[in-house]
Amino acid sequence: SQAAPAVARAIVQLGGTVHQNCAARGIETEGGRLCGVLTESGTIRTKAAVLAGGAWASSFCRQFGFRFPQASIRSSILSVSPGAGGLPDALHTAKISATRRGDGGYTLAISGRGRVDVTPQQLRFASQFVPMFLKRWRSLAPGGLQGVRSGHETLQRWRLDRPTPMERMRILDP
Numbered sequence: 001s002q003a004a005p006a007v008a009r010a011i012v013q014l015g016g017t018v019h020q021n022c023a024a025r026g027i028e029t030e031g032g033r034l035c036g037v038l039t040e041s042g043t044i045r046t047k048a049a050v051l052a053g054g055a056w057a058s059s060f061c062r063q064f065g066f067r068f069p070q071a072s073i074r075s076s077i078l079s080v081s082p083g084a085g086g087l088p089d090a091l092h093t094a095k096i097s098a099t100r101r102g103d104g105g106y107t108l109a110i111s112g113r114g115r116v117d118v119t120p121q122q123l124r125f126a127s128q129f130v131p132m133f134l135k136r137w138r139s140l141a142p143g144g145l146q147g148v149r150s151g152h153e154t155l156q157r158w159r160l161d162r163p164t165p166m167e168r169m170r171i172l173d174p
């Protein structure tokens with residue numbers, strides 16, 4: 001909760017601008033090099049861009065022909081109220097993982113436990129991820145249709161003049 005505002009302030013101090021709630025839809029190239037990022041609010045002219053789209057990164061790369069193998073797993077976590085004493089800020093054991101939040105509480109999870117939604121993208125990159133899923137089979141369970149519904153693993157090529165799947169579900173609510 002403190003890192004993102006600090007990064008935003010640093011960008012502004014260095015002469016940059018920060019655009020929130022502004023989805024990137026694609027990129028523009030000139031002679032094979034990047035010359036702009038197309039967003040829902042217009043084009044940002046630039047020669048350099050960083051793609052940090054989280055769960056959306058692979059489907060975004062697919063729009064311009066980059067193969068970026070990625071698999072999403074859904075996990076359940078517990079939010080523990082402030083007051084628990086004696087725990088370090090970050091703890092990872094074979095059984096549990098805990099991270100201290102800004103409010104003094106903890107986020108607690110069973111280490112490695114998750115659900116794998118079968119999506120077109122999971123199937124596409126199966127050869128890369130199935131060996132790891134098999135090693136972890138005791139902690140993993142098949143998921144449901146959430147991954148398909150949320151659209152972040154779509155194989156679709158989207159149009160740049162229409163809302164993209166990410167704009168329909170901007171926050172992947174676990």
Ligand SMILES: Cc1cc2nc3c(=O)[nH]c(=O)nc-3n(C[C@H](O)[C@H](O)[C@H](O)COP(=O)(O)OP(=O)(O)OC[C@H]3O[C@@H](n4cnc5c(N)ncnc54)[C@H](O)[C@@H]3O)c2cc1C
Pocket residue numbers: 022023024025052053054055056060077098099107166170174
């Ligand atoms: C409920 C929850 C609790 C968690 N708790 C912990 C924890 O306690 N400890 C821990 O280590 N990890 C935790 N994690 C995991 C951690 O949050 C992720 O691993 C981490 O945030 C991934 O970082 P990222 O920068 O790759 O992606 P993200 O943080 O997901 O950032 C990607 C960003 O890109 C934006 N974006 C995507 N597509 C576009 C587009 N086309 N245009 C514009 N913007 C776009 C998204 O809106 C998002 O803001 C938790 C995750 C969840 C869901």
